[in-house]
Amino acid sequence: MSDWEEDWDNGDSKATSKPYNKRNNAKDNSISNRSDESGRHRSSENRAPIRYPQAGEKRSNGQRHKHSEKIEVPSDLVGMLIGRGGANIQRIQNDYNVRVDLDKESGTATINGNTEQNVKDAYNDIEHHLNNGPGSRYNSKDGSSGHQSNAIYNFQLKGRNNKPGDTDDIEMDPSGVIDWEALNKKAKKERAARWSKLPELRKDFYNEDPEVANLTPREVARLREENNNITVSRVFQQENVSENIPNPVWKFEQCFSAYPDLLEEIYKQDFRKPSPIQSQAWPILLKGEDMIGIAQTGTGKTLAFLLPAMIHTEYQLTPRSQRKGPNVLVLAPTRELALQIEKEVNKYSFRGMKAVCVYGGGNRREQISVVKGGVEIIICTPGRLNDLIEAEVIDVTSITYLILDEADRMLDMGFEPQIRKVLLDIRPDRQTVMTSATWPPGVRRLAQSYMSNPIQVCVGSLDLAATHTVKQVIEIMDDGDKFYKIREFVRNMGKDDKAIVFCGKKTRADDLSSDLTLEGYMCACIHGSREQSDREQAIADITSGHIKLLIATDVASRGLDIEDITHVINFDFPRNIEEYVHRVGRTGRAGRSGTSISFITREDWGVAKELISILEEADQEVPIDLRNMAERFKSMKDRRANESSKFNDRDGNSGSRGYRGGGGAGGRGRRDRY
CATH class of the missing domain: 3.40.50.300 (P-loop containing nucleotide triphosphate hydrolases)
Incomplete structure (x- = not known):
């Protein structure tokens, strides 16, 4: 999992539904703030995951309901009723305070609730979705699917208190064809009415000298x-x-x-x-x-x-x-x-x-x-x-x-x-x-x-380019030699030097940080799985000079404005050239100069050509081994393209085996820790 994905897991994605969990047949409760009948918000932390019973299975939570209704559900509409990740059926249960049990074998949905009105409302909601689903008898004759009807239905409802069947706002002729032009005009009018209530906005404050x-x-x-x-x-x-x-x-x-x-x-x-x-x-x-x-x-x-x-x-x-x-x-x-x-x-x-x-x-x-x-x-x-x-x-x-x-x-x-x-x-x-x-x-x-x-x-060119105040050094080596190289660099750091060392994975950053600490070198580590307090403390320590070495993943490639960073070291080369440019930008800030050192292995040959372009644009030295690496990668691509073409000509279908651009012909190759 990448660092930004980890940031989402730590709380930055609560507005986005997570994938459906097939193992327990329940939707992950990352969507917060559902409302109960009283209008009060209920946190997802206090709501147990909803489990949909399998065919012939009954719930056994000991709860009894006074009212029950059954509705037939065609097999091809079961998925639509459940909704993506269980979202639709969960919405019905939450909105009407009912429980819906699906029996796929008999093709029925049983609605259980404590009040007759709640059960009836849920029944009408489900019936509406089934009637407007693909292939239903209410599909419009112009070939538009029931999903359009659902979309316009949801668009027109004026709040969660509206019940299915309140479709007076939908412009539809007896044949079921929706008047989209009328609806668009109405939506535009309602948006204008909404924003017209806001106070007047002033934006021009410029008096030109x-x-x-x-x-x-x-x-x-x-x-x-x-x-x-x-x-x-x-x-x-x-x-x-x-x-x-x-x-x-x-x-x-x-x-x-x-x-x-x-x-x-x-x-x-x-x-x-x-x-x-x-x-x-x-x-x-x-x-x-x-x-x-x-x-x-x-x-x-x-x-x-x-x-x-x-x-x-x-x-x-x-x-x-x-x-x-x-x-x-x-x-x-x-x-x-x-x-x-x-x-x-x-x-x-x-x-x-x-x-x-x-x-x-x-x-x-x-x-x-x-x-x-x-x-x-x-x-x-x-x-x-x-x-x-x-x-x-x-x-x-x-x-x-x-x-x-x-x-x-x-x-x-x-x-x-x-x-x-x-x-x-x-x-x-x-x-x-x-x-x-x-x-x-x-x-x-x-x-x-x-x-x-x-x-x-x-400012400058729209073409991707690294800052010209940074000297870019490229060192080509085997993966297993990286640790010894970084240890040599740390040993020779000057009194005023500060460095950020970028790693490709969080475990790699942790390992490197631990090993350098055991060697007696003070450093801090920052990545997406670290506690927020630890991340903030690491940045504070490198900014104040309490430590001189920060081990990081790409979570630190943007947003870190530490003016006196003298060196950036790409222990692992980034996954794309854009991240390389941003990493390099961590040094050479506020008019200062800096140095970027990148460790390149045979697994990085897929980015060699783009890296050469960045180096040449900034008038930096390009090692001959890097040019050779780019040539070998191009030859490999051409060779495989020819092989794929011959295979297609012989069999009449695609036989391309593909390649891993960043991994060479043999995949990741070495399994060294560093």
């Missing part, structure tokens, strides 16, 4: 080129619409002179001038535009969106004391990044604004207490956010400024469903900021769906 406004196009182009070749454009350009992009700034006063108390906080940090991303992002965000920031880690992206967020929050038309909830929401992929952003927020004291970091693994009760006490800024991971939204602790309808930080990483980790769910619950006229180190198709689709004519600010 005359010195900035008077720049000529040539001077603007020169400033952007000098600032690490910034490129700016409306990424989804609309026809006959001017780009109207603000000019960059080069002084803090040009953006924040109207906010002297915030400007004073900036001066306290001893910054000399805005970073490249800040110089262009601040005018855009203060003007109220949606923005996509594409820049490498360690370039000041957090401050680029944070200071405009504070101004946006303070100067809304509705006073802060009269608002019903927070204004700023920051979504981050990992706990470490979320905590890092919270730390950055706390550096700037502006008008008494409060922030809270909400993440799985933290003290849930304490987080809820802080949120209920009143905050302006919420920094969170997607899973815990959805958990607290469903628990009605957080109401995101008050959010007017949304940041999706490290969006590419969140999509890589599988958080897209949670992100889309949150985006639908936030007012559509919000201001949205998205930051990313890369610009993959998934991030582009998300931006196109949920952002309003955004401006993209790209």
Whole structure:
């Protein structure tokens, strides 16, 4: 299990159903906050898993019910009635306080309950699902399946108190054909009515400095080129619409002179001038535009969106004391990044604004207490956010400024469903900021769906590249030699050196940490299975200098902003080249230089070609053995493609045996501990 999967297990996925457990025929109770008849929320921790009886089996919990009804269930509709992972039948039992026993042999469902009305309501619910299932007599004649009817049925119900059969809102002719156009118009009208009740939103707080406004196009182009070749454009350009992009700034006063108390906080940090991303992002965000920031880690992206967020929050038309909830929401992929952003927020004291970091693994009760006490800024991971939204602790309808930080990483980790769910619950006229180190198709689709004519600010090239302030060293060796190499490195570390050593697996990180400790070298270890308190302590120790060596998995490849890391060592090369770039970015931060050392084995030959491109782009030395490795991998692929083609020509079907890109012809090969 990867580190991000472990983060989910530790509490970051409560809004997402887990797979159906076939062993005990029960659905894992990760969905919290069902409601009983009184409307009170019932925690999944207090609800025993529901077990569906097998054919001919009776429940034996000793409970008797006063009322019972049976309904025939065709064999081809049993699965639909149960639902994915048992979700549908569990919903019926919870909603109507009944028990449903399925007998597959006789093809019946027995509904047992204490009140006649509950049993009748559950019966109607089940009948509705059966009548609208595939192949039922109520399927629409245009070929649309019963799932569409179910979808529109669920869409039209106005709350959990509606009972099946309350279908007056569904536009359907006698033949069963649904008027989708009418329903879409009605949905659009209802959404507009919902958002019209919210207070008016102000987004433009930018007064352009005359010195900035008077720049000529040539001077603007020169400033952007000098600032690490910034490129700016409306990424989804609309026809006959001017780009109207603000000019960059080069002084803090040009953006924040109207906010002297915030400007004073900036001066306290001893910054000399805005970073490249800040110089262009601040005018855009203060003007109220949606923005996509594409820049490498360690370039000041957090401050680029944070200071405009504070101004946006303070100067809304509705006073802060009269608002019903927070204004700023920051979504981050990992706990470490979320905590890092919270730390950055706390550096700037502006008008008494409060922030809270909400993440799985933290003290849930304490987080809820802080949120209920009143905050302006919420920094969170997607899973815990959805958990607290469903628990009605957080109401995101008050959010007017949304940041999706490290969006590419969140999509890589599988958080897209949670992100889309949150985006639908936030007012559509919000201001949205998205930051990313890369610009993959998934991030582009998300931006196109949920952002309003955004401006993209790209620092450097859109092509994947490692920071040029880091010297990248490649060492090719056998897997069994890695430990001796790392021990030699640690033995020769200087007084001011700090290093992060990245391992591919949690067990590998634990083993390496234990063995180095036994050798007498102080180090800490961080990965997804560690307790949150241990993870935070490890980061605090490496930041303060109490220890000089941190052993980590990719849970630390993003979000760790420790300025004085001098070395990054890839004990195991990462699973993709994007993670390599992010690991390298842990050093060489804040204008400093750093060194990255990567141990490459024969099992890593699948990434050799991409690694060469990264090294050449940064003008680094490329070992001849690495080039040979890339050539051998290409030859292997060509050879197997030819073999597969010949096999297909001979037998008339696909006979490709495939290959393991990262594992060589013999799979993982050596079974050494290191």
